[in-house]
Amino acid sequence: MNKTGVIFHPIISSIQKMALYETKSKYYLVGSNNTQTRFRVLKIDRMEAKELEIYDDKVEYTQEEIHNLICMIDSGNRRATGGGFSKVISAFGIVGFIKFLEGYYIILITKRCKVAVIGHHAIYKIEDTTMVYIPHESVRLLHPDETRYAKMFQNIDLRSNFYYSYSYDLTHTLQHNLTNPKRFEPNLNPEVKDDDIDSISNDLCTSVVLSNSDAMDTQHFGIRTQPHKKFVWNIHLLSDSVRAELHPDWIIYITHGFIGQSNINIFGRSIYVTLIARRSSRYAGTRFLKRGANFQGDVANEVETEQMVHDSGVSSFSQSHFTSFVQMRGSIPGHWKQEMSKMMAKPAITIDFYDPFAETAGLHFNELLKRYGAPIIILNLVKQRERKKQEGLLSDELSSAVKYLNQFLPVEHQIIYKTFDMARKNKGTANVMDHLAGIARNSVMRVGIFHNKPQYYSQKTATVVGQYKNHFGSLQTGIVRTNCVDCLDRTNTAQFAIGKCVLGFQLCALGILDTPNLEFDTDCVRMLESLYEDHGDTLALQYGGSQLVHRIKTYRKTAPWTSQGNDIMQTLSRYYSNTFSDAEKQNAINLFLGLFIPEEEKPQIWDYTNDYYFHHKPIIFSLKSMTQWWDNGVLKCLPYAFNDLTKACSELIQVHSRDVEMIDSYLDYYRPYELGVLDDLFSLKISNSIRDFMPSFTTSYSPFALRVRPVRRREEGSTKGAAMKNPSVTGQSSSCSTASSTSSSSENESSDDEDGSYAKVAEGTSSKGSIPEPFTFKRMFPTMKQVYGTELQRPSPEDILTYKKYVLIGKKASGSAKSIFTSPCGEMKTVGDIPRDTCFKVTPPIVSQGSIQVYKKYISVGEKGGVRPRASDMEIYRKYASFK
Template structure:
């Protein structure tokens, strides 16, 4: 018996359902006599930045209930307010094909209950309708050698709040076989692929957001010139791209069911300044291109993607106003948001290390010497497109060694940058080599040197500030310069600091922390919080930032090498040396063990998860491959046309972003009609729905923002209120007492 679905919506403001009326007639059900008038409209017509009216299709779904019958799965998705619903139908009758049908209609709660009741009655003779589970999102679909599976997020927890939009960490997932006939045998290839796939633990450092695009930087999200109500994700950081594309064909079709997931690190803390709350957010996004384990992914592939490519964004915002929208008449005009972006990635040359000899530091081999540095050219061109110019290359590897190892790469990297730079405008690529290991062993003050470099780098790239500077900064400049000063309207970051050592882990993280520390001073000054763009190293606010970057470094190191950081910032400051040395020995042993025994399994799982290897019956299984070189490099039979060795970059990518105030008339909100329903898709008011949850009793103690880590935890247990300085910017230690 065919399953009864819902009727076509009669309301002209709804799209038609993809489920036909004939299915109900065949089930013996009569259509109701009344038309659908209870459901709200899909979305009011709104105005995009070009002045054209467009029908916004997106409905934010963040609650999911999966039901099953003998022949189909039905996913019921609802919004935060639980008053608008969508239906997804998944056919369960085929092992070889995946048939996913999105019903484009939006339903009311009563209508969804009617649909479920009809499904229950219509399938009474074949087992009825059963509720399988509740979920928080769809990770995607995958097939190995037999049937398809759907992977669902079943548990989440908030880790950050940006502009009223939550970012969640995945705490638990559930894979389900779609076809009831798909029951793999115990020792079959299918079961082995399933076990391999599970080695990608989605409960460790995978994140998503229903309403904020975490695949892009804050600067892009607040200044982009495309339709502001559409999501256009940065596919480089969407780790479930292959899984989503399997079921929904494209991430660009603006489907309500698509939920991009990033891999990396997200942390948020607040600076408490006598009642003012400043949120500091750290977001690290790992590229899914050429991703893998430490010794198995080194250098670059022939498409210009490098190993351990991570974009780290430091967002500092004052939370007097929650929303990105400040005035109430224009979008994204809140002047209290700043961000600074850094980058880390392997040296973009063809090099590798053979870890089969079971030595802690395998020798470095140059696999191929390209006189035109084609792969590096592709890499830097991609960097220009992502960040504009200049690209500041901070190379921290050793420059002089008794037995050449790291310096082999350093010499080749210098030739690479010199060759590529000769065709570019001046200072498009700025190369800075500094032997950080040598400086650590000498009497040099590593922290002071890094801080000096960081000041130069931040001055060269700038940082993003979403609005005009506060008037107090103008008054300070006028007092200092003794003449009237123009008010700065908006700042853009043009360019990025690209930091690397050999693994882009220990030394790189220490350098990025100090760059972040300098950027924090400029960001706080731009917000009018401090009167000088710098913060002391041994202050509460820098201690808080150091902990965030320490966790950030441990997380990225564990993802790439299987262990935490070996050398932390404390090691470079020569503090707690005995404790640091013991920790370094343990982490070195752990890293060595993982490289020798676990990395191959990790790499297989990543290749399977990202769709680099698609199991087929006419090809050898994944574990039978000697290496995965061809999975990450182009087939030589189908190579694309080579670029010019001279004009190797995209010229438009070098043009700096506008630093002046945007034409805000393009972002004005059209008059909004009175709404009967709360709507998360509303560009202006939607953020309130997820954060404040109307019609739901919530205490301040339960809000994420209230329980966030803060600088107040660094206050001593016993203080004298009369003498203690509660400012988080006060120097707590003198250099002599470190």
């Protein structure tokens, strides 16, 4: 809620359940929106997929009415065509439409699973899809290459880590989603000029309140915003012509990357840690075929990773405590490559052409300033010392580009460039993780974190980071950009180090910890490490063709010797994928993203030797300034993000209900008009929780307690994390969940934990050469003295006598207390006006003038000494003395 008294909530943007019905001439999609009991009917002409019509646009139906509607369509088609009305398939959403060389196909989501929740907003992973050919067989024009294109398109396995949500915008960060819109633009084609930045304010909110101030104090409005197209992977399947004809309720925007959610159970209080990785759909591809950046500033393997921590005890999106931190990875913004023509594991790095004015890097960093604000902190992890300069060429390019661009920025908003040679430090005796922890802390202190609530009244200053605002909370201003050569192994370890540092500040912001320091050997950090390794394995499979080779344990130097064999296998798998299958993967990605559109009598995609001109659009000559490399208005918004300060909404409706959410969770889980499976009611399976990382027998249930030895791995004998299987973008079989994060060393680390010897080690006893103690009742159920250090005892006679006196005084005072504290009617009245203090605000007590005068006299006695008593006081003292 902002200061104008307006609360904005997202509008449900998609129909959650639909069915495809078939006739001889048309397809009918009958959709239902469970949270609003609204049904929509979409007619698709089988002759031309672009002719889409929507019937009963604003009509809301009940279940009985939609059944009658289907029967009416059925009977009408029978009279007109003599055919039937048959159901083809049930689906959960429309991915889009695609056309190759014959006719259009419609892609439908037929199976899904819930992988995370953010408040009441559910995030789903696509489990299965289907393609339905729209034109009728009687009008189908056969083409010999149609089947090959269809198989190539289906190589993009939509079951491999594609996500969507009906009510939450996955393409934007939590900070952007919780930012109130500043203007209303139905067409959403903003051209913000430099002079308009000073006048940008909450005009939309102010006008709404002024026009409705007589109706109620607080207005609830639902808004629909447009997604960030960079992270939408089906934007080509939902082309402009299709989106113009389709109602937004039919459209689902899918993202590609990784989403994992874990539960930190702190003595019964569930704190959810959610990791959301969004892969960019621009300049997307495989490892050696996509390096550097294109002329538009889009870099290869660009991934935005958001670490979100929130209190799940309150499901409301507007009332719960949310914290988040955003970091990103991406290739070095320049024009360089590694040729795969020779059979070698590490091809030589070559610079295509040099960019003396850093135009490509300027376009890239301009977009970062617009999305995240300032400062931009670059953490470069490539090698700095080499016998033959290879990775050093990239460092020189990036360093010179940053130096050139910083000349024209104000000092307080300049790009911060840091280098750290992880490979060299890891070969020596230096502690890599300690160095990364120092870099991470300095970076987080500069950019801050996002928190949607004000800081606690008693919160320590050292635990507060970010641009704090009194009425809102803290904002993250800036971004930490991490890169190595591939942006895979070293980058993932550095991002984990940053995430570990951020987690401490997030838990402090939620009031759980007093200090942001987290030790490695705790269950909480092990869980975060597992989450980041799943995150790294998934992104490595999507970009490099194999899981991580060098893991976090490698740089902590805690990996067992048996992990070397696994590293060799992953290296060979990555080499094979890069050499033999990346070209076919790249063609499938280019076809899916619409970078290549098949046309008759033109060369087909397999006829091209490379896809250079698909990703590098022709440069249009323009007299662009070489000094002002940022867009108009960006500089005036710093350190805040330009996109947040100019946020617009495309649809605005007033919510008549005072409910804080526009989502009906009951109908989302329980469907009273349908038959369902019991397991579907518990569809959310959190990948892991803190209990999976705790030892089987322990007396310390705190997730922040130090553990002496590694604990049993969560993959052994566990079915959790199954929602993240097969993360390869092109359908390559993999086992990210069952063999990722800790798969390389799980078998060797857990051999001693299963026999229950961890309990003895945690208590400080040695397990070498000792016989395990037998499992007894006392060992499984320890006493209160052993667990809490105290136990219940019978009270002493003195305590019982004191309590009896207390009860007796209460009985004798009940009569007078009733006359003082109750009214004649028997209703309780407050004796004094006690202020309701909270952890956010403390109201000071009101001191009367008489009390102030007494205090002043007390102070004057200390300063000037005692005063002669009055005659009346002396007379009272004489009477007292004579009485004694």
